[in-house]
Amino acid sequence: AGSVQGVSIREQLSKTQAAMLLQAKEAEAIGVDEATLKERLAAMQTELTKVQRALSECGGRLVASERRKMDLAAEKASLQRALGAKLWEMPRSGLAALRAAAKAEVTASE
Numbered sequence: 001a002g003s004v005q006g007v008s009i010r011e012q013l014s015k016t017q018a019a020m021l022l023q024a025k026e027a028e029a030i031g032v033d034e035a036t037l038k039e040r041l042a043a044m045q046t047e048l049t050k051v052q053r054a055l056s057e058c059g060g061r062l063v064a065s066e067r068r069k070m071d072l073a074a075e076k077a078s079l080q081r082a083l084g085a086k087l088w089e090m091p092r093s094g095l096a097a098l099r100a101a102a103k104a105e106v107t108a109s110e
Helices: 002-032 034-089 094-107
Strands: none
Touching: none
8 A cells, every 4th residue: 555655645746746847837937928918018018008098088978977967967957947927927927828839839830
């Protein structure tokens, strides 16, 4: 049983040494291309910076657009209130005439 276990240990040691040799070769291959990898990394970092800047600019435009949208909604509400106040002040006969004119316009467009 001892010799079987000894063979198993030798096989495992051989596999481990082979794996270590492979890793050393891979590390050596990477070492040769380290400058290329650094160049690629720098290029990717530059591209990432460009994308982040563009994204930030889009975000700024979106915020400005949302502000404009809110400003327009507030202006619309203000105009609606002013129109409502004017209609309330209008004599009933004038309001009736306005409704009749609007109704006639709708009927004519149909």
